[in-house]
Every structure is written in structure tokens, then in C-alpha cells.
Amino acid sequence: MLPLLESMTVLQLAITIFASPLIAFAILSLSHHKVPRHGDWLAITALFVSFICSAEIFLRSFASDNPVMLNLSYSWLPLSAKHSLSGGILIDHLTAIMLVVVTLVSFLAHLFSVGYLHDDIRYGRYYCSLLLFTTSMLGLVLANNLLYLFISWELVGLSSYLLIGHWYEKKSASNAAIKAFITTRVGDVGMFLGLLVLYDQIGSLQYADVFAAVHFSADLATWQTVAGLGLFFGAMGKSAQFPLHVWLPDAMEAPTPVSALIHAATMVAAGVYLCARMLPIFDAQTLLVIAYIGAFTAVFAATIAIVxxxxxxxxxxxxxxxxxxxxxxxxxxxxxxxxxxxxxxxxxxxxxxxxxxxxxxxxxxxxxxxxxxxxxxxxxxxxxxxxxxxxxxxxxxxxxxxxxxxxxxxxxxxxxxxxxxxxxxxxxxxxxxxxxxxxxxxxxxxxxxxxxxxxxxxxxxxxxxxxxxxxxxxxxxxxxxxxxxGHWFPEYAxxxxxxxxxxxxxxxxxxxxxxxHTPTAGKHxxxxxxxxxxxxxxxxxxxxxxxxxxxxxxxxxxxxxxxxxxxxxQTRFSAQKVAERFPFLYRLLVNKYYLDELYHFLFVRSLHACAQECQEFDRKVIDGFVNLWAKLTMMATALVEACDRIVVDYYLVLGLARSVTRAGNRASALQTGKIKAYFVFSMCSVLALIIVLFFIV
Amino acid sequence: MNFERMITELGFTTTAPVGLHSYLVVAAILFSMGLASCLLRKNAIGILIGIELMLNAAVLNFMAFWRFSGGVGGGAGPMAAIVLMVMAAGEAAIALAIFLNLFYNFTSVDVEQASNLEG
Known part of the structure; x- marks a missing residue:
């Protein structure tokens, strides 16, 4: 127990751990160009505070008998009687370990970056991304439900993308960023499907609810396998397991402290964390799949590393x-x-x-x-x-x-x-x-x-x-x-x-x-x-x-x-000779089993071809239809225009004007300007009036 | 007072009593003369005189009909006559003003010359 932090409750500590890098991120992302040294001191201090609080939680966690120190949840989105989404914090031993690992490595990586990137053109932006990453990673381990975990999961993916592409002027860096983002997204689709299955079947994404449901209901059997495989697929993407491992070597385009923090210590371990956290929902077949994929990846990647x-x-x-x-x-x-x-x-x-x-x-x-x-x-x-x-x-x-x-x-x-x-x-x-x-x-x-x-x-x-x-x-x-x-703890054996x-x-x-929720024995x-x-x-x-x-x-x-x-x-044996002896094997390893080429052929090329076809379709069929429609409209418009010009303008409007002019011309003949004619005219009119009044009416 | 008795007492003798038709004939003659004057004269003053004649023919008709209808309608006949005479006076004033302008513009009062309004 650290002396200064004894008075703080676990919840206070947890909030401090999460909020300290978050606040630093908020401040720096808005104004890192206004503070001295782009605010690296603020980021490092925030991480140090987080680390101290995590250490306190760690020490307390393993000193107490109660494994779950804090499981706080609140109803976030109650959708129906059966389905609801809630948020919350869970702190148990696993969380405590992860907190220490994340904050310590993050703190050290921040410190290391001061020297490593001291003349970088995007120094402030780099620290912002690093803080965003740390915040999301802490959110990921603090969550007590799969929804918050998934949100943080995507946020660490985003920060990883930003940091891999930190030197985005380099084509290889921006390509690597995109590759990492898309490859992990492939895994995340599986994970999201797993989440949907669990939510649909159980109605809650809280760990405790999920485990209780998995334990109780037998009719979950198939769905449990599906959900387990889906979640594991997400973990495969994040933890770079075969066949989704291709992004991690390319992610080395990132600055080296980022590789240390994200692509070695913490983010890639998130998949392992997810599997460990969700271990109760995996059934025997899923566990076997997990074991085999892990084993294969271990050997497979090691053979590539040799060359x-x-x-x-x-x-x-x-x-x-x-x-x-x-x-x-x-x-x-x-x-x-x-x-x-x-x-x-x-x-x-x-x-x-x-x-x-x-x-x-x-x-x-x-x-x-x-x-x-x-x-x-x-x-x-x-x-x-x-x-x-x-x-x-x-x-x-x-x-x-x-x-x-x-x-x-x-x-x-x-x-x-x-x-x-x-x-x-x-x-x-x-x-x-x-x-x-x-x-x-x-x-x-x-x-x-x-x-x-x-x-x-x-x-x-x-x-x-x-x-x-x-x-x-x-x-x-x-x-x-x-x-x-091993002498740290009294339980040493x-x-x-x-x-x-x-x-x-x-x-x-x-x-x-x-x-x-159950007195029966564990099922694994x-x-x-x-x-x-x-x-x-x-x-x-x-x-x-x-x-x-x-x-x-x-x-x-x-x-x-x-x-x-x-x-x-000189060396005792020549590696060169061995490579010449087995040229095929050597080329296979140097080219990483041609997986990148295979993916390029299978996905990138076929996607390009598909896009090409779609473009052709778009240009010919859809554009043709649009153009045809435009032409028809133009023709109809021409017709209406002609109608307007001939019928309305010529016959109606101008015709009326013409006839009025003609009538006026005719009538102007009456206007002789001779006063006598007017006299005669008015007299004749009076006579006519008299005749009409007296003799006709 | 009887109009015939008044004439008699004044010393006039009549061979035949003067009837309505005599007035109408006189009025018709007056009207025709006025009309002819209007239609045939070139001089604007002459036309004005013709108009006055026609108006007076109308006044005469009013009085004659009033007289021989035995005063039906109260004093309507003389009233109309008085209105017409006042009107004729106003009309003459306006007409003479027009003629003065006509004279200024055409140095004559010949209406044949003033044909600018021909359509």
C-alpha cells in the first residue's frame, strides 16, 4: 500500500487511472502547439499518476481476500425487459495486473519517446495519439461488459492506425497503417458477430450475466460455440494470430516506442486478455481450435523470424x-x-x-x-x-x-x-x-x-x-x-x-x-x-x-x-551454405511463406477486379440509364418548348396583341379629327337611340 | 292666371288658339337650324351659336310640355329650363376659352383646320 493513496477508495483510484490520461489527451489535442515542448511533460506526468494509482490497486488487490474489488455497473440503455445494455467498471486481479502492465509500459514508452522523437515534425500529435491509445487501453481493461470492451477495442485499433501511419509521407508507412486497420477490422467483424449472438441469446453483455447464462442454459450450446469462435476471431485479429498476423510485421513502420507499447506489450495482448476474460464461454471444441491456432502461430512465426x-x-x-x-x-x-x-x-x-x-x-x-x-x-x-x-x-x-x-x-x-x-x-x-x-x-x-x-x-x-x-x-x-x-509474496512455493x-x-x-450464481463445480x-x-x-x-x-x-x-x-x-559454420543447400526453404521463409502475395492475389486483386467490373457496370448500365433519361427529358422539354413558342406565344399572346392592334387600326378610322363628323356621328347615335327606344322597345 | 286671358287683356288677338304643336314646330325649326349651323358652318363661333340654338329648342320644348300638361310635376319644366340656361352660359364660357386657344394655335377659328386628332 502506498502511503499517500491510502485514503482513496478503489473507485476513486480507478477513475483517476482512467481520467488522468484522458484529460491530458483532451488538453493536448486542443492546444499542444501552445504549451512548451508540445506538452510531453503533461503526458508523462499523467501517465505517472495513472501508474501510481494502478500500483496501489495492484497491491491492494493481492492483499485482500476478495478477488473482485469493484464491480460497479449502471443501466446505460435499457431496451426491453429482456435486453439491456449497461456500463460499468470491474476491478479484479486480472484487471489489476493489466492496469499495471499498461500504465508502466506506457509511461516508459512516453519517457523514451522524448529522446527518440525529439526533432519530429509531429511531436505533439504523436503524444496525443499515444495518450488516446493509453486511455482506450485502460478503458478496455476496466470495462465490466463486452460493449465497453468493444468500444475501447476499436479505439485502440484507431490509435494504432494513427501511430503506424505517424510518418505518413512514407508510402510504406501509410500502407502499413491501412493494412493493420483493415486486417484487424476483419477480425472485429467476427468479434462483433459474437457479441450480437451473445446479446441476442442472453440479453446482456455484462461479463457476470454472460457467464451465468452460459453456465445455466443448455439450449445455448450451438450459439455458445458460434459466439466463442466469433470472439476468438476478433482476438486473432488483434493478437496477430495466423492467418491474420500479416499486419503486425508491417506495423513496424511505426516509431519504435509505439512498437514497444502497442505492438509488443499492450494492444496485441488485448486479444489474449479478451480470451482470458471470456474463458468460461469457450466450450471444448472452441478451446481446441484456440490451442491449435496458437500453437501453429507460435511455430510458424518463429520460422519466419529466423531469416x-x-x-x-x-x-x-x-x-x-x-x-x-x-x-x-x-x-x-x-x-x-x-x-x-x-x-x-x-x-x-x-x-x-x-x-x-x-x-x-x-x-x-x-x-x-x-x-x-x-x-x-x-x-x-x-x-x-x-x-x-x-x-x-x-x-x-x-x-x-x-x-x-x-x-x-x-x-x-x-x-x-x-x-x-x-x-x-x-x-x-x-x-x-x-x-x-x-x-x-x-x-x-x-x-x-x-x-x-x-x-x-x-x-x-x-x-x-x-x-x-x-x-x-x-x-x-x-x-x-x-x-x-518468487520471494515477493508469502504464498511462495x-x-x-x-x-x-x-x-x-x-x-x-x-x-x-x-x-x-451456481454451487456446482467448474466445467473446464x-x-x-x-x-x-x-x-x-x-x-x-x-x-x-x-x-x-x-x-x-x-x-x-x-x-x-x-x-x-x-x-x-569468421564463423564456425556458414549460414550462407545452409541457405544455398535448401534454396526453396530459404526463399519460402524470406518471403514469409508468400502469404502477403497470396492475400494480395486472393483479396486485393480480386477486389480490384470486382471493383473494375462494378465500375464498368456503373459506367455502362447505370450511367447509360441516367443519360437515356436525360435525353428523354431533353426531348420532352423541346416538345414543350415548341408548344409554348408556337401555340402560347405565337397564337395566344402575340395573336391577341395582333388582333387588338388590327382592331385599333380599324377603329382609328372613325377618329377623323373633323368635328363635324363627330357631330354627325353623335346625332346618328341619338337618332338610333330614339328609334330603338320608341319604336322597337 | 290664364295665359290666353293675359294675352287677350294685353290687346293681342288670335285667329286660332296657339296649341302645343305650334310650340313644337317652332322648337323643331330652331333645333334644325341649330343642327344645320353646327354641321355646315366652318366657323367655331357659328357652331357655338348652333349649339345654343339647339339648347334653346330643348328649353322651349320643356316649357311647352309643362304648359300644356297643366303643370304636372310641380315646377319641373321651368326648373329644367333654368338649369339648361345656366348650363348653356357655362358651356359658352368654356367654349369661348377653347376657341381662344384654338385661335392662338391656328390663327383662325376654322374647325376644319384643327384636325390633329385624326386617328
């Missing part, structure tokens, strides 16, 4: 691969291990990206690892942080990634051991450990060891100032020690790290949420966390630890043999 040469692309594929791990863990019921890995991954991957950012900054925006080399002596702080985070990602014993990855592998192996079959999952998990170790060490050796490839670049490289190194140091310390020692113990509470609390019999066979779990843990450590060392060794250059600049 990438862009320092950020390697990390991007690594992120896809690690997200696959988390998804796979959820699929086998490993709620705890998945969230555990999400947390550790957020720290060490953000650390890796920020370190990569520092390398890129030092190398004057050169990103190809083939042009680096020997940078260890020039940028020692960055290199050390990079090394620590890399070891955490590899799963080097004792580092945070070791514990979380071990937990996932143990869950997967246990799933295999209890006799479910599906050995692909365990195989994929172990192969990925090897591949991860290999490609990360390859990158590290190429970047920091060996001979400098580019003298100019090498001689000018130096460590950045404190605003950039401080985040690196904090994140690498977390990557090493976070949950690693030798087999599990302390943080994992804490997460066990989260898992049981997910169960509580699900079961809050395949969940490792729920199984009572403790002996098997311990077996699985031992096996996982041995196998994954062995494979990680093997990966490091292979990378050493292929990529570590001795003082003469």
Missing part, C-alpha cells in the same frame, strides 16, 4: 510467436500461465523494442542487422539491457521469461500427459523454444558482436541520454527479476514462482465469476489449473523445465556456431 534481417521485424515475428504461446496456453486451459506470460512478455518485449530503438537511434535509423556488428563496446548500456531481455525471452533459467514459458509448456505437456492426444501442441511449444533461442541469439550476435560492417555507422554510435536509457534499465530489471525470484502463485488466485477468481475439466492430479502437474513441470532449458541452450549453441564471429571475422 529476417530487419531488427524490428525479427522482434515483430517473435511477438507473434509469443502471442501464439499465450493463446495456446489459454486453449489448454492454462489461464494462469497465459496471463503470467503476458505480463513477463510485456516487460521484456517492450524492453527489447526500446533497446532496438536505442540501437536504431544510435545507428542513425539503420535497421538492418547485417549492417550492425561489434556494437557492444560502443553502446554498452543498450547492449546489456538487450542481452538481459533477450535471455528473458529465450527462457534462460532464472529470468522471468523462464518461469512463465515453463508454466505454459508445463500446462501444454500436462494436457498431453492426461491422455488427450494432440501431441502437436507439445511439439510446437518445444520447437518454438529452440527456434526462439536461435533467432534471438542470431540477432544478438550479428548486432553486438563480430566485426563492424559499416565503419561510419559504427564510429558514430553512442548510448542515448537518460530519458532513453532509464526505461531500458527499468524494463530489463523487470525482465530479470519480475516474478523470477518452490515449484512455482511467487507471481504465479498470485495468478493462481486470479484463475480461481475467474472461476468465481463464472460460478457466482481439461483445464490444468483445475485438475486435482497434482503429481502429474509436478511431473509436467519437471519435464517442461528440463526440455525447454535443454532446447534453449541448444538454440543458443546453434546460433553461436553459425553467427558468432571470432576475431578474424
Amino acid at each position: 529476417q534481417v530487419d531488427i524490428k521485424k525479427v522482434l515483430a515475428y517473435s511477438t507473434v510467436s509469443q502471442l501464439g504461446y499465450m493463446i495456446m496456453a489459454l486453449g489448454v486451459g492454462g489461464y494462469t500461465s497465459s496471463i503470467f506470460h503476458l505480463t513477463t512478455h510485456a516487460f521484456f518485449k517492450a524492453g527489447l523494442f526500446l533497446s532496438a530503438g536505442a540501437v536504431i537511434y544510435a545507428a542513425h535509423h539503420e535497421q538492418s542487422i547485417l549492417k550492425f556488428g561489434g556494437l557492444y563496446k560502443k553502446i554498452p548500456i543498450t547492449a546489456t539491457c538487450y542481452l538481459l531481455c533477450t535471455l528473458a525471452l529465450i527462457g534462460f533459467p532464472g529470468f522471468s521469461g523462464f518461469w512463465s514459458k515453463d508454466a505454459i509448456i508445463a500446462d501444454v505437456l500436462h494436457y498431453n500427459l492426461v491422455g488427450s492426444g494432440h501431441y502437436f501442441l507439445g511439439f510446437a511449444a518445444l520447437v518454438t523454444v529452440f527456434l526462439t533461442a536461435f533467432y534471438m541469439c542470431r540477432q544478438y550476435f550479428l548486432t553486438f558482436f563480430g566485426q563492424p560492417k559499416d565503419e561510419h555507422l559504427h564510429s558514430h554510435a553512442k548510448d542515448p541520454n537518460w530519458t532513453m536509457t532509464l526505461p531500458l534499465i527499468i524494463l530489463s530489471v523487470l525482465a530479470v527479476f519480475f516474478a523470477g525470484g 518452490p515449484k512455482k514462482s511467487g507471481f504465479e502463485q498470485v495468478l493462481q488466485m486470479t484463475a480461481s477468481e475467474a472461476n468465481t465469476l463464472e460460478l457466482s 475439466q481439461n483445464s490444468a489449473a483445475h485438475s486435482s492430479e497434482h503429481g502429474q502437474i509436478i511431473d509436467a513441470h519437471k519435464l517442461a523445465m528440463m526440455l525447454s532449458t535443454g532446447l534453449a541452450f541448444l538454440g543458443i549453441l546453434v546460433a553461436y556456431l553459425f553467427y558468432y564471429q571470432n576475431s578474424k571475422g
Whole structure:
């Protein structure tokens, strides 16, 4: 418990967490050009306040016995007796963890950006987008219903789009932004369908209502599968799972702190968060689909990462691969291990990206690892942080990634051991450990060891100032020690790290949420966390630890043999020769399995062709019809005009005028101007009058 | 007072009593003379005189009919006569003013010359 915040209630803390970046966003988006330094200090301060409050909530959450600290909802849109939409805040252990991860990484990314983007032309706009992202992400984890989650979900997608396209003058950046937006939107269609199904069937989108309904009604069965698959499809888009992963590597066009915050630590983890949150609604088949997609993505992305040469692309594929791990863990019921890995991954991957950012900054925006080399002596702080985070990602014993990855592998192996079959999952998990170790060490050796490839670049490289190194140091310390020692919490047990113990509470609390309306036991019999066979779990843990450590060392060794250059600049084996030996495989990997080309052919080209056809149709048929109509109108108008001119003008109007003129001409003959004629005329008239009056009437 | 007795007492003798038709004949002659004067004269003054003659013929008719109808309608006949005479005086004044203008413009009062209003 932090001393200054003791008097605040949980609700006050939650509102402060959400409102502080929101207010900063509102102020800066309206007037960032009027405040000094475009208001970066305001953004960083707001994030710091958020982080402190999140830490308070985190500490309180795990000190109390009650898993759900706050579940506040209000009726937002009561539509009918059965259907209603409500808003609200939910704070439980999962939320508390996510809050800390989001605010901490966001704070550090903001701090890092000060140096990284100090001479950027859209510095203020950048901070606005970053604040918008953080606000939306906090909204996403604070929501207690799927509707608010979905709104925030779309808002983080928007901010991601804005930030990927930050340097939109670059064609590749704007293309990447559009690609990311559209690809995640494809997933969101599935998610929205899932939401509609749930809302239609249950009448509410609150987590508690949904879980209660899923638990009670048997007639939901098919719809439950549909909704589960729909939600998972949304998570696939956001968390870059195969086959919707294509946007994430391209999203590396964003400034590096953005890659660290959005495309490594937080937004892409939102899909995992969604699946973890919604775990009770997935039935056995859906969970199997989730596990297989996660496992496949983990291996698939890792194989691509082996041959990438862009320092950020390697990390991007690594992120896809690690997200696959988390998804796979959820699929086998490993709620705890998945969230555990999400947390550790957020720290060490953000650390890796920020370190990569520092390398890129030092190398004057050169990103190809083939042009680096020997940078260890020039940028020692960055290199050390990079090394620590890399070891955490590899799963080097004792580092945070070791514990979380071990937990996932143990869950997967246990799933295999209890006799479910599906050995692909365990195989994929172990192969990925090897591949991860290999490609990360390859990158590290190429970047920091060996001979400098580019003298100019090498001689000018130096460590950045404190605003950039401080985040690196904090994140690498977390990557090493976070949950690693396990002495943080009194529930420490030798087999599990302390943080994992804490997460066990989260898992049981997910169960509580699900079961809050029913006394019966949980329904996920395949969940490792729920199984009572403790002996098997311990077996699985031992096996996982041995196998994954062995494979990680093997990966490091292979990378050493292929990529570590001795003082003469030679490696033990030549990667070049291997590539020449298997040219097809090499080309396949370099071209990322030709998926982009396939999508281009399948979707972009066919859409273009379709658009072409539609344009033809539009031009010929619809335009033809319009033109025909116009011509008919013109003809009718000509007819009416002729009628008007001939009949009305000539005969009626002018004819009347002519006849009046003629009559006037005739009548003017009477007007002789001779007074006598008038006399005669009037006399004759009088005579005629008399005759008429006296003799006729 | 009887009109015939008054004439007799004044010393006039009549061979035949003067009847209505005598007045009408005189009035008709007057009217015809006036009309002829209007139609045939070129001089505007002559035309004015002709008009006066016709008016007076009408006045004579009014008086004659009043006299021989035995005063039906009260004093309507003499009243009409007086109105007509006043009217004739006004008409003469206006007509003479017109003629003066005519004279200024055409240096004559010949109505044949003033034919500007021919249509």
C-alpha cells in the first residue's frame, strides 16, 4: 500500500487511472502547439499518476481476500425487459495486473519517446495519439461488459492506425497503417458477430450475466460455440494470430516506442486478455481450435523470424510467436500461465523494442542487422539491457521469461500427459523454444558482436541520454527479476514462482465469476489449473523445465556456431551454405511463406477486379440509364418548348396583341379629327337611340 | 292666371288658339337650324351659336310640355329650363376659352383646320 493513496477508495483510484490520461489527451489535442515542448511533460506526468494509482490497486488487490474489488455497473440503455445494455467498471486481479502492465509500459514508452522523437515534425500529435491509445487501453481493461470492451477495442485499433501511419509521407508507412486497420477490422467483424449472438441469446453483455447464462442454459450450446469462435476471431485479429498476423510485421513502420507499447506489450495482448476474460464461454471444441491456432502461430512465426534481417521485424515475428504461446496456453486451459506470460512478455518485449530503438537511434535509423556488428563496446548500456531481455525471452533459467514459458509448456505437456492426444501442441511449444533461442541469439550476435560492417555507422554510435536509457534499465530489471525470484509474496512455493502463485488466485477468481450464481463445480475439466492430479502437474513441470532449458541452450549453441564471429571475422559454420543447400526453404521463409502475395492475389486483386467490373457496370448500365433519361427529358422539354413558342406565344399572346392592334387600326378610322363628323356621328347615335327606344322597345 | 286671358287683356288677338304643336314646330325649326349651323358652318363661333340654338329648342320644348300638361310635376319644366340656361352660359364660357386657344394655335377659328386628332 502506498502511503499517500491510502485514503482513496478503489473507485476513486480507478477513475483517476482512467481520467488522468484522458484529460491530458483532451488538453493536448486542443492546444499542444501552445504549451512548451508540445506538452510531453503533461503526458508523462499523467501517465505517472495513472501508474501510481494502478500500483496501489495492484497491491491492494493481492492483499485482500476478495478477488473482485469493484464491480460497479449502471443501466446505460435499457431496451426491453429482456435486453439491456449497461456500463460499468470491474476491478479484479486480472484487471489489476493489466492496469499495471499498461500504465508502466506506457509511461516508459512516453519517457523514451522524448529522446527518440525529439526533432519530429509531429511531436505533439504523436503524444496525443499515444495518450488516446493509453486511455482506450485502460478503458478496455476496466470495462465490466463486452460493449465497453468493444468500444475501447476499436479505439485502440484507431490509435494504432494513427501511430503506424505517424510518418505518413512514407508510402510504406501509410500502407502499413491501412493494412493493420483493415486486417484487424476483419477480425472485429467476427468479434462483433459474437457479441450480437451473445446479446441476442442472453440479453446482456455484462461479463457476470454472460457467464451465468452460459453456465445455466443448455439450449445455448450451438450459439455458445458460434459466439466463442466469433470472439476468438476478433482476438486473432488483434493478437496477430495466423492467418491474420500479416499486419503486425508491417506495423513496424511505426516509431519504435509505439512498437514497444502497442505492438509488443499492450494492444496485441488485448486479444489474449479478451480470451482470458471470456474463458468460461469457450466450450471444448472452441478451446481446441484456440490451442491449435496458437500453437501453429507460435511455430510458424518463429520460422519466419529466423531469416529476417530487419531488427524490428525479427522482434515483430517473435511477438507473434509469443502471442501464439499465450493463446495456446489459454486453449489448454492454462489461464494462469497465459496471463503470467503476458505480463513477463510485456516487460521484456517492450524492453527489447526500446533497446532496438536505442540501437536504431544510435545507428542513425539503420535497421538492418547485417549492417550492425561489434556494437557492444560502443553502446554498452543498450547492449546489456538487450542481452538481459533477450535471455528473458529465450527462457534462460532464472529470468522471468523462464518461469512463465515453463508454466505454459508445463500446462501444454500436462494436457498431453492426461491422455488427450494432440501431441502437436507439445511439439510446437518445444520447437518454438529452440527456434526462439536461435533467432534471438542470431540477432544478438550479428548486432553486438563480430566485426563492424559499416565503419561510419559504427564510429558514430553512442548510448542515448537518460530519458532513453532509464526505461531500458527499468524494463530489463523487470525482465530479470519480475516474478523470477518468487520471494515477493508469502504464498511462495518452490515449484512455482511467487507471481504465479498470485495468478493462481486470479484463475480461481475467474472461476468465481463464472460460478457466482451456481454451487456446482467448474466445467473446464481439461483445464490444468483445475485438475486435482497434482503429481502429474509436478511431473509436467519437471519435464517442461528440463526440455525447454535443454532446447534453449541448444538454440543458443546453434546460433553461436553459425553467427558468432571470432576475431578474424569468421564463423564456425556458414549460414550462407545452409541457405544455398535448401534454396526453396530459404526463399519460402524470406518471403514469409508468400502469404502477403497470396492475400494480395486472393483479396486485393480480386477486389480490384470486382471493383473494375462494378465500375464498368456503373459506367455502362447505370450511367447509360441516367443519360437515356436525360435525353428523354431533353426531348420532352423541346416538345414543350415548341408548344409554348408556337401555340402560347405565337397564337395566344402575340395573336391577341395582333388582333387588338388590327382592331385599333380599324377603329382609328372613325377618329377623323373633323368635328363635324363627330357631330354627325353623335346625332346618328341619338337618332338610333330614339328609334330603338320608341319604336322597337 | 290664364295665359290666353293675359294675352287677350294685353290687346293681342288670335285667329286660332296657339296649341302645343305650334310650340313644337317652332322648337323643331330652331333645333334644325341649330343642327344645320353646327354641321355646315366652318366657323367655331357659328357652331357655338348652333349649339345654343339647339339648347334653346330643348328649353322651349320643356316649357311647352309643362304648359300644356297643366303643370304636372310641380315646377319641373321651368326648373329644367333654368338649369339648361345656366348650363348653356357655362358651356359658352368654356367654349369661348377653347376657341381662344384654338385661335392662338391656328390663327383662325376654322374647325376644319384643327384636325390633329385624326386617328
